[in-house]
Amino acid sequence: MPEIPEIRAHAERLTDEFRGAKLSSFQPLSFTVLKTFEPRPEAATGRPLEEVAAYAKYLLLRFGELTFVVHLMQGGRLKPDSKQSKKPRGGLARWTFEDNTSLLLTEPGTEHRAGVWVVAGHPVDQVPINKVGPEATSMNPHQLLELLNSNNMRLHGFLRDQRLLSGLGRRLSNEICHRAKLSPFAMTGKFDLATAERIHVAVTEIVEEGLAYDRGRAEMSKSADRPSAVHSRVGQPCPACGDTVRTVEYRRYTISYCATCQTNGKALADNTTSKFLK
Ligand SMILES: [Zn+2]
Numbered sequence: 482m483p484e485i486p487e488i489r490a491h492a493e494r495l496t497d498e499f500r501g502a503k504l505s506s507f508q509p510l511s512f513t514v515l516k517t518f519e520p521r522p523e524a525a526t527g528r529p530l531e532e533v534a535a536y537a538k539y540l541l542l543r544f545g546e547l548t549f550v551v552h553l554m555q556g557g558r559l560k561p562d563s564k565q566s567k568k569p570r571g572g573l574a575r576w577t578f579e580d581n582t583s584l585l586l587t588e589p590g591t592e593h594r595a596g597v598w599v600v601a602g603h604p605v606d607q608v609p610i611n612k613v614g615p616e617a618t619s620m621n622p623h624q625l626l627e628l629l630n631s632n633n634m635r636l637h638g639f640l641r642d643q644r645l646l647s648g649l650g651r652r653l654s655n656e657i658c659h660r661a662k663l664s665p666f667a668m669t670g671k672f673d674l675a676t677a678e679r680i681h682v683a684v685t686e687i688v689e690e691g692l693a694y695d696r697g698r699a700e701m702s703k704s705a706d707r708p709s710a711v712h713s714r715v716g717q718p719c720p721a722c723g724d725t726v727r728t729v730e731y732r733r734y735t736i737s738y739c740a741t742c743q744t745n746g747k748a749l750a751d752n753t754t755s756k757f758l759k
Pocket residue numbers: 719720721722723724739740741742743
């Protein structure tokens with residue numbers, strides 16, 4: 482799933498290409514893609530696209546007072562659509578502009594989970610964004626410490642929990658734990674300020690590095706292409722120390738870590754649950 486760096490770089494790319502284009506129509510191509518009834522999307526017709534902004538994992542297409550909030554979920558993409566075919570493969574929604582350019586939201590497969598919300602006013606205070614926590618990059622070390630201490634759980638789960646902190650997913654959580662030299666299973670309840678500061682630095686650095694990488698590309702990177710020290714690198718040497726990158730496997734995701742850098746050399750095993758239950 483695209484995380485803060487990919488979403489931000491993509492928002493910049495779309496702003497560069499579409500800023501000022503006046504909306505001629507918004508067309509849902511699937512019955513379930515539009516998640517709101519009011520305001521109607523037609524209310525944005527004739528208005529120029531001011532910018533595409535980013536908040537956590539959301540893209541925000543701003544047309545003055547109205548904003549289309551888009552969540553790509555796992556494999557969704559929002560791209561310029563030069564073909565404008567009637568039934569585009571995986572097509573969920575299309576924004577067409579008066580200059581005859583358009584943007585197409587697609588998601589492969591049959592289980593369509595990507596969505597579009599139309600909101601009036603400040604989108605951060607409204608569904609769906611008001612359901613998620615503050616963007617991970619917006620926290621200072623003291624705020625982060627308070628949040629860590631008041632939600633005693635494993636660090637990796639904490640970082641991925643969008644209700645607490647938004648915009649980080651599996652890859653960045655793996656990378657942040659590794660950069661901060663903390664076990665993904667470390668319990669957050671008793672972390673001290675120095676530990677929160679390490680996590681803060683790691684979040685900042687990892688997001689900046691991802692952003693620099695994705696800004697250098699013509700379109701959003703694929704998960705497998707994104708630079709990483711431990712994520713998707715099981716069996717390979719840790720770039721920091723040379724130890725072999727290890728994993729704890731779950732059905733829906735994999736925790737990757739370096740035992741030398743993060744766990745005093747100990748291999749992690751999840752004793753709290755069978756590996757296919759979680
Ligand atoms: Zn290492």
